[in-house]
Amino acid sequence: MVTPLRCLLIDDEPLAQDLLLDHIAQLPALEVVGVASNALQAIELYQELRPDLLLLDINLPRMNGYELLSSLPGKAPWVIVISGYQEFAFEGFENNVVDFLLKPVTFSRFVRAVTKVQERIQAAEGVSPTLPLATQVLSPTGQLSIKDGNKLINIVCQDIILIEAMSDYVKIQLPGQVVVSHQRVSALEKLLPAPMFIRVNRSFIVNTAKILETNGQRIEMQNGHTIRVGPTYRGVVGSLIRNGL
Incomplete structure (x- = not known):
């Protein structure tokens, strides 16, 4: 028990x-x-x-x-x-x-x-059976340790612009760098600090501090990336608009 x-x-x-x-x-x-x-x-x-x-x-x-x-x-x-x-x-x-x-x-x-x-x-x-090979742990300094191929990369959460799901992989967009890791986006989502990061459709998680503008239907990121907001997630984005970016 x-x-x-x-x-x-x-x-x-x-x-x-x-x-x-x-x-x-x-x-x-x-x-x-x-x-x-x-x-x-x-x-x-x-x-x-x-x-x-x-x-x-x-x-x-x-x-x-x-x-x-x-x-x-x-x-x-x-x-x-x-x-x-x-x-x-x-x-x-x-x-x-x-x-x-x-x-x-x-x-x-x-x-x-x-x-x-x-x-x-x-x-x-060190007893979790669900941790993927990416060996992901959020440290006290707000960093994620992510496995990219045969490399282990420390990523500061605040630097993440967006995360894109690609089947069993995730693509993490950073300023001037993209990290691809073999893991499910749902597993990574659970480690990200909320409400700094929100899911906006089945494929994308965004850093709210990196949003340039949104009308609740689509989101323009500061790096020029445009993301459509899924119907299921429009309430979350609408709340973000009401409370201010």
């Missing part, structure tokens, strides 16, 4: 707490060990309980979520940030959070985030 991840929920909004607790209750892989409504309470519970995972809101009284993270003693826990404000996403990437979820959090999106945590833990422990 797999031991569930012990998680500490930190959010000052009762409705958000209730929604997340309902999501957690449906996942045997998670166990709530504590709920905090402010940063000071969260620090006390963290020191007492030493949870595996933090579900962390950013807008907290007196001390925001990222300030809270920097004040925690010992080894940093796995973190999923949950916020109503997309502008906090990039700072989350800099703090090496596993995923960034916008409120209100849907159950399917929450499951994807928890799956990312599980896969990162497996990768860190």
Whole structure:
């Protein structure tokens, strides 16, 4: 039997707490060990309980979520940030959070985030049977180690412009360089920090920081590449437009 991840929920909004607790209750892989409504309470519970995972809101009284993270003693826990404000996403990437979820959090999106945590833990422990030959792990510095033929290349995530799926291969477009790796795009997608990277159709993942413009139907990238937005993904792109690129 797999031991569930012990998680500490930190959010000052009762409705958000209730929604997340309902999501957690449906996942045997998670166990709530504590709920905090402010940063000071969260620090006390963290020191007492030493949870595996933090579900962390950013807008907290007196001390925001990222300030809270920097004040925690010992080894940093796995973190999923949950916020109503997309502008906090990039700072989350800099703090090496596993995923960034916008409120209100849907159950399917929450499951994807928890799956990312599980896969990162497996990768860190070297026990994941699903890691492809590309030996891909997101490092604390925000780099991916990708196998390109017989070479291993370290790629800074922020440098990625777009990723194109080609059957059992992916083509990673970088400034002045293209890396081709033997792996599924779905496996790579799970390691990329959200919402910096979004899937816009079955074949393409784009770096939102490299988008020049979009009307919700197509995307113009800064390198001149034009990508059609698939019907399934137009809601995600529409949300990006509403919140600003």
